[in-house]
Amino acid sequence: MTEKTVDFEKSLERLETLVREMESGELSLEQMIKHFEEGSKLVTLCSGKLNEVEQKIEKLVKKGGALTEEPFETEQ
């Protein structure tokens, strides 16, 4: 698993925790503002990560003994 997918999961989990804590009504206004700021950053981060990967469908081919990638089209 690469670091970045772990980042995404952790960010989403953290965001959920922040929201739950904010909704618990147990935070002071100051803490709520801090949570809100952190949460807003995580929202941006997570949405960004969903779109940072570009679609690429490739297959491995052997060229001169080395493996390379080339676009793969499925026959429909």
Added chain:
Amino acid sequence: MDEKRKIYSVAELNRAARLTLENGIGEVWVEGEISRLTRHASGHWYFTLKDEAAAVSCAMFKQNNASVTFAPKDGLKVRVLGQASLYEPRGNYQLIARQMEEAGKGNLQEQFEKLKAKLAAEGLFDTDRKKPLPMFPRKIGVVTSPTGAAVRDIINVLTRRFPNLGILLAPVTVQGDGAAASIARAVGYFNTRDDIDLLVVGRGGGSLEDLWAFNEEIVARAIAASEIPVISAVGHEIDFTISDFVADLRAPTPSAAAELAVPVKTELESQITRLAARLGGSLQNRALVLREKIPGFRQTMTQTLRAGLQQRQQRIDEAALKLTHELKNSVRVAQQRLPGLQQTMTHRLESAVAERKQTLRRLEVQLRALSPLAVLDRGYSLTQTADGVVVRDADAVKPGDRIKTRFAKGTIISEVKEQ
């Protein structure tokens, strides 16, 4: 006689012989050793099956030999399921092989059970070995045949769920000779890269022989050794392979594997949107609650202040009142005592003055008695040097000194003439 004779053509004879063989013997299992194996360019195999006593020609056509799970070679002992038949153009008797197993290894079901028990004993199927799948893999390695429905289904489902996704296919042979090795190699290769978050390993449905590569130890061990989480997707729902047991997750079909591999992007997006809304909402709610409380606070504060002020005012008033009262009392007491005091004071003053006068007079008399001037009154005089020292001895002065002589009335200055 000639008319009654039944004359066969050669073709008719061979046909009759073929039918007799096929109907008379039918499909049988034959055990023997392979020799003179030829893999023809057409894909068909031709070989001789022999034992100590005899030999028989065999043919195994492409559609059948594709599912042989091992590499047959000369000298190998095998069991062949085949149809006794005859090649009519030549009149050659032969066995048309449909299945082939390695002799001494037991049949496939037995091999399957044996390997399964062995790997289970090693702990390769243990639940605690299973790696969690990433929630959102960015690039998925797919190990399957580049042709056929499986790869198409996998790619279609993956891209439908998550349009922008990296998919890298390792095109492998999924059945027949060399399939297991190529699958194991692909799994190993993906683990040398650092951009693959998840592997999908599988193929579409088929017979037990067709799926056999996924029951091979080499594939099982490659999957077990994979650092990248693996979803296995072999055949249909009812097909269980060793790969399924050793993989981190078994999918019933290749399409199902794709469903399990990635979340639906739009669902993730709306999850994030919902969380963002709740995040903002909770802060807004708190702000509203606080805003509603402000007028209340203000009122309470004013009331508290006012009450405090009133209390203090009251205490000041009380104190002032008490003070005034006390002052008035003191003044009254003082006023009442004043006349008496005046009288006493006058009395005291008068007697003090009289007393002093008397003392003064007494002192005056005493003073007068002691004063040298009183002696002078009686006719004595007082001589002093120029410095004012009283001369009691004539030796205290010498001729030429000026001396002062005081009388009862007046003073003279004289000069000493002689002693």
